[in-house]
Amino acid sequence: MKTIDINIKIGCCQIEELSEQEQLLVRTAIKATAHSYSPYSHFAVGAALLLADGEVVMGANQENAAYPSGLCAERSAIFAAQSQRPDQAIAMLAIAARSGGCLTNSPIVPCGACRQVILEVEARYEQSVRILLYGKDKIYVVESVKDLLPLQFTGDSMK
Ligand code: THU
Numbered sequence: 001m002k003t004i005d006i007n008i009k010i011g012c013c014q015i016e017e018l019s020e021q022e023q024l025l026v027r028t029a030i031k032a033t034a035h036s037y038s039p040y041s042h043f044a045v046g047a048a049l050l051l052a053d054g055e056v057v058m059g060a061n062q063e064n065a066a067y068p069s070g071l072c073a074e075r076s077a078i079f080a081a082q083s084q085r086p087d088q089a090i091a092m093l094a095i096a097a098r099s100g101g102c103l104t105n106s107p108i109v110p111c112g113a114c115r116q117v118i119l120e121v122e123a124r125y126e127q128s129v130r131i132l133l134y135g136k137d138k139i140y141v142v143e144s145v146k147d148l149l150p151l152q153f154t155g156d157s158m159k
Contacts, residue, residue, distance in 0.1 A: 006150045011141030018132070018139065022092070025050055026134050028058060029094035030103065032073065035060035044098040045073035045108065049081050051088040052125075057081040073097075074114040078121060089125035093118065096134040107133035107140040110148065118145040123154055 015023055025048045032046025040063045047059040059077025063070040071079075074095060081090060097108040110118065110131075122128050128144035142148060 008147045008150065009143075010147060011143075012138050013141060015134075015139060018141075021050070022094070022132060025056065025092055025094040026096065026132055026139065028056055029096040029132075029134060032058040032060050032077075033096055033098045033103075036073065036098075037062045039063060040065075040067065040070075042100055044101075046096050047073040047077040048094045049077050049090050050092040051081060051085055052091055053088055055085065055088065057084075072111060072114050074110050075117050078117055082121075089127050090121050090129050091127070092130045092132065094132040094134065103134070103136050105135055105137045107135035107138060109133055109140075110145075112149075115145055115149045116153070119149055119152055119154065122146070 015026060028048035029046045032048055033044040035058065036044035036046065038044050038061055045061040049057045051057065057077055057080055059073045059080060061070065061073045062076060074093065095108050095110060097104050118129055122145060131142040131145065133140040146152060
């Protein structure tokens with residue numbers, strides 16, 4: 001059997017190495033953790049989106065006693081942005097999280113369902129979403145969600 005090599009490059013840096021705009025987006029994601037409603041997991045996730053026109057939209061995870069009824073920070077932010085500003089592409093997304101009140105040391109990465117939703121955003125607006133994953137130790141910079149989801153199921157998969 002042949003094998004296929006899938007190579008993924010992910011940037012790894014400190015916050016000072018990011019542009020001013022990127023640093024601001026990361027700081028906004030950190031701020032957004034304060035809006036998390038997470039009485040069950042005590043894991044507070046914040047997301048900040050940069051729209052094409054420069055507007056920033058925040059999101060935070062919203063939990064529910066019926067666990068699956070809750071929603072992740074990334075999708076809260078994306079669905080809010082698309083509901084209010086459907087004409088605006090999403091250029092960038094920053095994510096940060098606090099566990100028991102402290103910012104995580106390792107970069108927080110989006111769950112599979114959020115990756116799939118970000119993929120749809122990229123297809124819808126025909127541009128990739130730059131993703132900044134914050135951790136106290138390091139920040140990962142991902143150029144497209146395709147790097148986090150190498151084999152993608154999209155609308156084209158059904159043709
Ligand atoms: N969560 C997010 O908001 N984003 C992620 O990328 C991972 C997980 C939330 C869902 C749930 O409220 C809590 O974190 C624990 O899974």
